[in-house]
Amino acid sequence: MQFIDLITQKNRIRTSLLQRIEAIVDHGQYIMGPEVLEIEKQLAAYVGTKHCVSCSSGTDALLMPLMAKGIGPGDAVLTTPFTFVATAEVISLAGATPVFVEVLPGTFNIDPELIGHAVDEARNKGLDPKAIIPVDLFGLPADYDRLETVAASHGLWILEDAAQGFGGTFHGKRAGSFGLVGATSFFPAKPLGCYGDGGAVFTDDDELDRLLRSVRVHGQGDGDDKYQNVRVGINGRLDSMQAAVLIEKLAIFDDELIERQRVADSYSSRLKGRVQVPEIPEGYTSSWAQYSVLASSTAEREKIMGALQKAGIPSVIYYRIPLHLQKAYEGLGYKKGDFPISEDFSSRIFSLPMHPYLKDEEIDRICDVIVNS
Numbered sequence: 080m081q082f083i084d085l086i087t088q089k090n091r092i093r094t095s096l097l098q099r100i101e102a103i104v105d106h107g108q109y110i111m112g113p114e115v116l117e118i119e120k121q122l123a124a125y126v127g128t129k130h131c132v133s134c135s136s137g138t139d140a141l142l143m144p145l146m147a148k149g150i151g152p153g154d155a156v157l158t159t160p161f162t163f164v165a166t167a168e169v170i171s172l173a174g175a176t177p178v179f180v181e182v183l184p185g186t187f188n189i190d191p192e193l194i195g196h197a198v199d200e201a202r203n204k205g206l207d208p209k210a211i212i213p214v215d216l217f218g219l220p221a222d223y224d225r226l227e228t229v230a231a232s233h234g235l236w237i238l239e240d241a242a243q244g245f246g247g248t249f250h251g252k253r254a255g256s257f258g259l260v261g262a263t264s265f266f267p268a269k270p271l272g273c274y275g276d277g278g279a280v281f282t283d284d285d286e287l288d289r290l291l292r293s294v295r296v297h298g299q300g301d302g303d304d305k306y307q308n309v310r311v312g313i314n315g316r317l318d319s320m321q322a323a324v325l326i327e328k329l330a331i332f333d334d335e336l337i338e339r340q341r342v343a344d345s346y347s348s349r350l351k352g353r354v355q356v357p358e359i360p361e362g363y364t365s366s367w368a369q370y371s372v373l374a375s376s377t378a379e380r381e382k383i384m385g386a387l388q389k390a391g392i393p394s395v396i397y398y399r400i401p402l403h404l405q406k407a408y409e410g411l412g413y414k415k416g417d418f419p420i421s422e423d424f425s426s427r428i429f430s431l432p433m434h435p436y437l438k439d440e441e442i443d444r445i446c447d448v449i450v451n452s
């Protein structure tokens with residue numbers, strides 16, 4: 080059994096995808112070719128933003144807005160310690176300091192009520208708080224109603240980390256469209272993935288769109304001379320083959336989201352009581368990047384994961400170490416006990432196979448193993 084089945088999906092799009100790839104081989108615009116412009120238009124329409132700037136990874140999609148907004152040394156950017164490392168890494172890469180904010184016990188997402196406290200903490204450290212990066216963890220958008228209000232009250236702007244959330248919604252608005260700017264990843268295992276690295280940035284802000292396009296290509300100027308560099312940028316371009324994969328996969332994405340919801344519903348109805356199943360609050364939908372559950376203790380997690388492994392069923396821990404306890408962030412001065420909810424999640428969480436092509440019999444088999452373990 081696969082944790083994420085990309086083979087069945089590939090078989091579904093294979094013929095049309097190969098036609099697109101052949102066209103790229105022949106037209107020769109391998110980077111930023113017509114497929115890239117096409118997918119940017121399609122993605123902006125899908126997410127519901129005025130602009131989409133494609134780029135080379137989800138990490139670059141997070142880094143580019145920080146660079147475009149001039150985030151740097153002395154600035155603080157608030158984010159959660161219960162996320163993939165890239166969310167905090169880009170803050171450090173920009174030269175700023177991550178300030179962690181605890182997550183909510185129900186949803187794994189950043190707690191808006193604690194933003195004010197983190198702003199004070201940043202100021203006490205002599206930092207200038209500038210922005211928040213909420214993460215749509217496991218596919219569920221963060222609480223943007225409250226986050227947008229609290230961010231505005233502290234003069235902060237929001238960069239949505241929708242690397243996992245792409246496809247999720249909050250009051251009908253799609254992930255990627257919240258805050259000033261949103262970022263997503265097209266890493267192959269993501270809900271919408273390509274066949275390599277890729278990412279995209281979304282915004283309604285014309286000036287930010289212009290800056291992002293410059294940062295994406297080594298800070299190039301607006302004029303005809305592409306070797307005129309007006310700011311420091313990166314090589315963040317997306318290549319045409321990846322864009323072609325995304326075009327084919329976006330066409331079946333809504334159908335896949337329905338199937339992901341089917342899998343999640345089956346899991347939740349069977350596993351409730353044996354483990355703590357994910358909570359999707361009223362008004363939200365998840366893209367189910369991961370289906371993550373909480374065991375009652377670390378020992379229980381080991382027992383269940385051991386039983387799954389014995390049955391040939393893969394399961395994975397996201398995330399075993401919260402970021403404030405990672406070696407790379409030792410220098411920030413956090414210690415064990417600073418974020419008890421995140422630490423508790425790290426000790427009990429695990430994720431089950433999740434993809435649109437998981438059959439009902441497979442779900443039954445996974446649930447049987449867990450319930451009987």
Ligand SMILES: Cc1ncc(COP(=O)(O)O)c(C=O)c1O
Binds near residue numbers: 242265276277278
């Ligand atoms: C929450 C989160 N942020 C950022 C990233 C970085 O994306 P990428 O791997 O495409 O650089 C990922 C994915 O790996 C992620 O899960």
